[in-house]
Amino acid sequence: MRNVTIDVKHVTRLEGHGNLAVRVRDGEITSLQLAIVESPRFFESFLRGRMYDEAPHITCRICGICSVGHTTASVKGIEAACGIEVSDQTILLRKLLFFGEQIQSHVLHLYFLAVPDFLGVGSVIPLAATHPDVVRRALRMKKLANDLCAAVGGRHIHPIAMHVGGFTHTPSDEELLGLKRRLEASRADLAETAALFKQLQVPALLRDTEYVALKVTGNGEYAFYDGEIVSTKDPSPTKPADYRNRIVESVVEHSAAKHCRSPQSPSYAVGALARFNNNHGQLHPAARNVAGEVGLKAPCRNPFHNNTAQLVETVHCIESSIALIDTMLQHGLKAEPCVRPQRFDRGVGLAEVPRGLLVHEYMLDDRGRIENANLIIPTGQNLANIEADMRAIVPAMLEAGSSKEEITLRLEMLIRAYDPCISCATHFLDIEWVD
């Protein structure tokens, strides 16, 4: 098979809209694009002129799945710009909320978006009939994560209680205790999930990739909320405010979307696997155990193993949530007023959201209004890398005599493995489809 044309309009089981187009002529890839057709949203534009404390509420509307992540990066960016130091309690609560979202998002991705591929069905819906226990388990874990978010933030999608400077609500001891019990009970579900993933055949793909993530140096924790930028090619840490030294946004000829590269590589990857590759030593022991069980070893360069890394991170987040709740119960939570701004200036907030490194940068005027904003979303950073992976997969599969359908499915699986959150795309271009 020398000529292949693959067109997938609106790749399914993705957050947002993406089109895939591959042209192979005489065994050579003549064009390959993952095009983002999500409507442009102009967040950076309409943030301008709004008050500083509105930024988290506005930017969390970038994406329903990672709204906690956006809120977190946003409050951190604004706080940096306002010289606000939040209390230890606030940080504890933020981390717990963050874990809630991490679990929620990973479970959703693993069970609803990825598992159907492995089990050869089109969605989770038929699984309700064929594998009811699997679906029930997925819903149970998702609900636990949701309730965790709700107890801290009011709800998971677009959290309410988290503001610049602190929280307007604190969960009660009873709520925390209840959640802790359920988190502990969920270990059984995690074990079953690990067992399920051990059975699944993960396609192989090895390509030299740079993995970029936040890292808390020293004996610090596995980075989600805090950290500096590192990568598998350049482990020296870069401060959040200097993120532009590590992330170069650029325009690529063949694609209408902005791509990202690093000083070291034309493309790089962020996300669960990137975090695992950089920070695996800081995982909770239970998570490390599961990594061993399912055979995930750092450095792992197979992007399909992003799912496996998500599973490992889910274990880490559950265990860390239990520890966080213990700390909270020990110290007791009290209502605290939100910390007020000291100044209005420039600030950068970074966070490792489920899909990878998220950047929120703000410039405020002297009345606290947003003058400029720059938001870099994980999926934007991964796009170039996804395309590079696809360029490696297609010739290899053609070589192996795979059919067009097999190639298409494999490419879709690859895209889904990155769990791209296309509705997050703040500055992707909308392109007209040309055949």
Next chain:
Amino acid sequence: MIAERTKRAARPSLYEPVVARIRSVTKQTDSEMLFDIALPEGRPLGHQPGQFVQVLVPGVGECPISICTSPTRADSFGLCVRRVGDVTAHLHGLGAGDTVGIRGPLGRGFNLAEFIGRDVLIVAGGLGLAPVRSLIQYILDERANFGRFSLLYGARNPSELLFRADLVRWRERKDMNFHVTVDKPDDDWRGHSGVVTTLFRELPALDPSTRVVVVGPPVMFKFVVLEVLARRIPQKQLYCSLERRMKCGVGKCGHCQVNHVYVCMEGPVFTYGELKAIREAFE
């Protein structure tokens, strides 16, 4: 919904309906159906003409409907229901053998003591015939206890006439003075046409002691009252029936309150004299 511990109390809840069975459903017009309903063991409802019941369709809701048969008749009672919303639409979907919840009889009906031995004039417009039909039947069943009896009935057009079988029978009766009219006659209509007030021409002179009942839409109500008062009938002898939103039907939920009265308790039947003190009733 509530995590509270709950159990059955010794006394019954006022919100618990009696489960009653529909014996038959008869189509009246395109939007009205007549339901014949029996309580368990043929128990009589024990109502007065002019009272109403709360009808429950579980899962949909409850609504007040006037009882349109006389307590002197049979071991069942009638409800004539116009389809306007959720509950009424679901009622229209039910058939013989189905069950509904019934609470009642509720409210204050016609004060029969006031009517007995007197001339009676009933003027009904549209669906207003339903609540007064119980009184009409009562008078006809106890005909000897009343004086001269006249009934004027108006509908918008012939297809909206209710209780057609009754209309035929009433017309044939010698012991009542019955006239019917439609606002907009069609080609087949042979009877009187025009608004209901035009039927007053067909009436003999009214005795000043006549008890008059007027039930119908607000506009009709106003013009009929003018006709009646012009014939020097005292306001306290003039009766009408009010409609309001109702939830509990027993003077608690507040929805049917009009100024100081609860329509479900002091009404739905009021004399015009009483109504005048209820200013909001005319707003």
Next chain:
Amino acid sequence: MLDRVVHRTDLSALIDELARTRRIVGPVKHEDRFFYEAVDRAGRLDLDFTYCVYSPKAQLLPPKETLLTFDRTTGNFTCHPLYDERPTVLAGVHPCDLHAIKLLDHVFGAEHADEQYLSRRRHMFLIGIDCPHPCTAGVFCRDMHAHVADSGFDLMCYPLERDQAGRTVRYGVQVGTTAGQEAILYGRVGTPPTPEAEQHLARYQAEKDRAFPKAIPVDSAGLPGLLAKSYDSLLWEATARRCYSCGSCNLVCPTCYCFDIHDDGALGGNGGERVREWDGCQLRGFAEVAGPHNFRPKPGSRLRHRVFRKGKWILERTGLPGCVGCARCDRACTARISLVDMYKQLAEEV
């Protein structure tokens, strides 16, 4: 007349004793406001509270409750009423709210008794706490003769003595019912009142009388007359221009008891329930019927309806005041529409 004198710790012990077979509900402080809340022991209550933002109405007529569950099978159904019969001690009810509960008792206990309300009420032990001075500015309980209560409680506690921190340390207790009597005897709390304590109470009451000012131009007996002359006042429409029709004034009011009933069916299956929920005459759809026709479409007529209910109609129907002057409605109104202001303006008009 006092029946007992108890120390604050005795009162706590008494409540805890009662709570061996009952839940405890009473004022709990959150930031600087008090709310009725279920607690596990009396020590969590703050009986020196000023006022509770919400009245105890919610304890007797919950914002939302299931009246019946039903089960539908083809063409047939059965209904099961539900009751909340948890024995409860409601500790810390001010006289105004005791008056309000009396009104609720009357409304729900009268003709067509509401067993869902009454069963809850019958299982409620009420401990009143008298207020030595107005709980906050703007109240007009005195004008409504609701600043003192001589019945409607199981026990009534008069705060006779305070410590330096302003906490009541000694209460004079008056027994209102045999249940109250039994609780005192069974709990063996406090000491019999001495003549000195009686004098103390007399002094307390005299001081209280001076502490409660007149706040509106007429009292509860004069209100019906004032309102009768004000039906056509332009004040209603003028004031209502600011009214959101948000119903907050209704819902926080201890004497507003209007409700809605609706059905909630289960998804798939034949079960479901009939649910009662708070409603309020200020809400736009309150008097709306199918059609749709709204019998009270204008905010001005709704506002007038509420004020007439509070000041005139309930009193005339029940003989009990329809408003106890707690001013919760005034405080809850974010448009700052105030009964006190309206009464003052109406009095100036006539």
Next chain:
Amino acid sequence: MKPRIAIFSLTGCEGCSLAILELEDQLLAVLDAVEIVNFREGMTERAWDIDIGFVDGAVSTPGDEAEIRHYRESCKVLVAIGACACLGGINTLKNHQLAAEYRGYVYGERAAWFPTTAARPIAAVVKVDYELPGCPMVKEEFLRFVKHLLAGRQFRLPDYAVCVECKKRGNPCLYDRGVVCLGPMTRAGCDAICPTYGSKCEACRGIVSPEALAAAALNLRDQYHVPQEEVLAGLRLYGAYQEEKLP
């Protein structure tokens, strides 16, 4: 026959579609009662013979416009879910800026490469049968909607303000703490979730009635001295802004 359901997304964050998946406890019962035949975010299969279509997101490009017309043709009942679909949502913030400005700011010289229009609720383009507002849509309301539809009952949105739910929950009122909350003028149905978690209502479910909006204009200016532009900025956030209705 189970009703055939589809879930579509236009310009938005897809949080409303996600909220359906977050019904966890009732999701299996919902899946039992209906047949989902088209849901890009959650499944590969797609069908176009649809009884009820739920759409989240606003119409903000010519592409969206074509899509929504196609959905309208394919669905017997069309339901707008979420603030974006019902009110235009947060996307409408750009409507208050000059197009050249907001496009150029994000895309620089290449702004001309792609088309965009003012963000609009979908009812501005096609007939919408029901709206379930909120940012995100309230999943309990979605469930109530589905139950009503399955039982053949008419679905109505609450026609009262958020304060009602706040009171039923026994929340302290934010005005009591000096915070100007938009609850009194906003349509309820969210169970007052924001005030319950200590945050002011931001009117994501839209204005409850013209009278309430008029009252707000008077009260916020006269009683709370909030400058008009701040009131407008607040109401613009989720598209609840209704310039023509302000007195």
